Amino acid sequence: MIRGDGADTTLSPPVRHWLNQARGPTAPVILLGGSCNALSFARSLGRRGVPVLMLETNPLLGIYTRYADVQLLPDVRQRPDVWLELLQSIGHRLTRPAVLFSTCDGHSQLVAKNAAKLEGRFRSCIPDAATLERIHNKRLQYDFAAAAGISIPAVHYPASLDDVRLIIPYLQFPTILKPYDSDESRSRLKKKLLIAATPAELIASYERMTAMEVPVIIQEMIGGDDSEIYGYFGFWDHDCRERAWVTRRKLRQYPPGAGDGSFQVTVDASDILELSRRLLRAFGLRGFAGVEFKRHPRDGAFRLIEINARTESGNQLAISAGVDLPWIGYRYLTGEGLPTEPIRPSRQVKYVNEEWDVQSFAMLRRSSRLSFRSWLASIYDAEARAIWAADDPKPFAMGIVRAIRKLGVRHGSRVA
Numbered sequence: 001m002i003r004g005d006g007a008d009t010t011l012s013p014p015v016r017h018w019l020n021q022a023r024g025p026t027a028p029v030i031l032l033g034g035s036c037n038a039l040s041f042a043r044s045l046g047r048r049g050v051p052v053l054m055l056e057t058n059p060l061l062g063i064y065t066r067y068a069d070v071q072l073l074p075d076v077r078q079r080p081d082v083w084l085e086l087l088q089s090i091g092h093r094l095t096r097p098a099v100l101f102s103t104c105d106g107h108s109q110l111v112a113k114n115a116a117k118l119e120g121r122f123r124s125c126i127p128d129a130a131t132l133e134r135i136h137n138k139r140l141q142y143d144f145a146a147a148a149g150i151s152i153p154a155v156h157y158p159a160s161l162d163d164v165r166l167i168i169p170y171l172q173f174p175t176i177l178k179p180y181d182s183d184e185s186r187s188r189l190k191k192k193l194l195i196a197a198t199p200a201e202l203i204a205s206y207e208r209m210t211a212m213e214v215p216v217i218i219q220e221m222i223g224g225d226d227s228e229i230y231g232y233f234g235f236w237d238h239d240c241r242e243r244a245w246v247t248r249r250k251l252r253q254y255p256p257g258a259g260d261g262s263f264q265v266t267v268d269a270s271d272i273l274e275l276s277r278r279l280l281r282a283f284g285l286r287g288f289a290g291v292e293f294k295r296h297p298r299d300g301a302f303r304l305i306e307i308n309a310r311t312e313s314g315n316q317l318a319i320s321a322g323v324d325l326p327w328i329g330y331r332y333l334t335g336e337g338l339p340t341e342p343i344r345p346s347r348q349v350k351y352v353n354e355e356w357d358v359q360s361f362a363m364l365r366r367s368s369r370l371s372f373r374s375w376l377a378s379i380y381d382a383e384a385r386a387i388w389a390a391d392d393p394k395p396f397a398m399g400i401v402r403a404i405r406k407l408g409v410r411h412g413s414r415v416a
Helices: 013-021 036-046 080-093 105-113 129-136 138-147 161-170 183-189 199-211 270-283 315-320 325-333 354-366 372-379 394-415
Strands: 029-032 052-056 069-072 098-102 175-179 194-196 216-220 229-236 242-254 260-266 287-295 302-308 350-352
Touching: 013 052, 013 069, 013 080, 029 036, 029 105, 036 052, 036 315, 036 325, 052 080, 080 098, 080 105, 098 105, 098 325, 105 129, 129 138, 129 270, 138 270, 138 302, 161 199, 175 199, 194 199, 199 216, 229 270, 229 315, 229 325, 242 270, 242 315, 242 325, 242 354, 260 315, 260 354, 270 287, 270 302, 287 325, 315 325, 315 350, 350 372, 354 372, 354 394
Parallel strands: 029 052, 029 098, 052 069
Antiparallel strands: 175 194, 175 216, 229 242, 229 287, 242 260, 260 350, 287 302
16 A cells, blocks of 8 residues: 555555665665574664664564664464565565575575575575575485585484384483474474484484474584584675685583583684585585584594585674675675675684573583683684674674573572
8 A cells, every 4th residue: 555645555554665665875784583693683783874674583682783674574484475475575575686695594495495486686695495495404414415526414313113123222411302395393392403312312302303293313423522513604706606615613512511602712724614615515505605524533624514505693793704794695696796706704703692601601610611711711702693793782782681581480490
């Protein structure tokens, strides 16, 4: 509906405001997701005057940024039609194509599966649906990686509880159980993975997952400290050429042992760089990429942990190191051009996710593995921060509010 003064009232105020800004001289961006990963995109682009519209379902910290208009929508896994309808409606109102970035798997799948319906209205560098399936399905991912000569953890794909019992004598505990087929399965489990310390726990966890119709992969849990985890972030163009890269090392994660990187540093890791390049070329990946390996204590060789066809939660690490992936992707998609040689880190930096690292420290302190003084000394000079920014303090403030609420709930449960 168009009012008499020309205003479009069929869309929400945030979307209408963004559309008005999108008529300016700078190509606009639609950002799918509202995590700290998406927050790094909004800040990188918004500070440069790029109009950003963020679409999200949950009240994640990224939605509180001043650098984006925000529209909340139903869960994309349950109502992809709502997301697609909004994108198409926006696309028809744009005077030129908008850049479309996805920061989580479910949104990438939506775009890839509906590429023909969005074509011409948006510019993106998201892999096609077949490539995404090879990456998102951990069984296909590991099989494909092994065929490319990449070392992987020992894995099993039991089809029944009898299969689980048969492989127990060949397993080392603790061991990992996780969904392997889709983002939807992981959402049903509400966890990325489960850890079984004993055969009894393995059987119980397997029964729990199969009761939820979650297909299970049983995977070797590679020993050693979290600091033996290394990774790669990069951007690859439509011709599958690498245009930017940075290598990194985890020092802490949350939860410790199997989680997201809460404290990381950039490193020069030529072996990780070459392994990642070989793997991504084999997949024919385009767009943003994240690869993670862990050094095996038995032979010192790196085993593949996972590949992501997108940026990850530690994206601010790359930005602060001089590899501004959101801006690099934006420049490429808007035809502004990139250097002939891949953009590489210009300096070494530390990165901390303030919310996760406090929780990681608390767990490590309880087990006497990290003192308060050592923790504080490790992060005080971190230049890359996932949440805090002096020019955009609200996400950090909301993080504090959320932490206080959690503490209140826990205290209340103890009192009860």
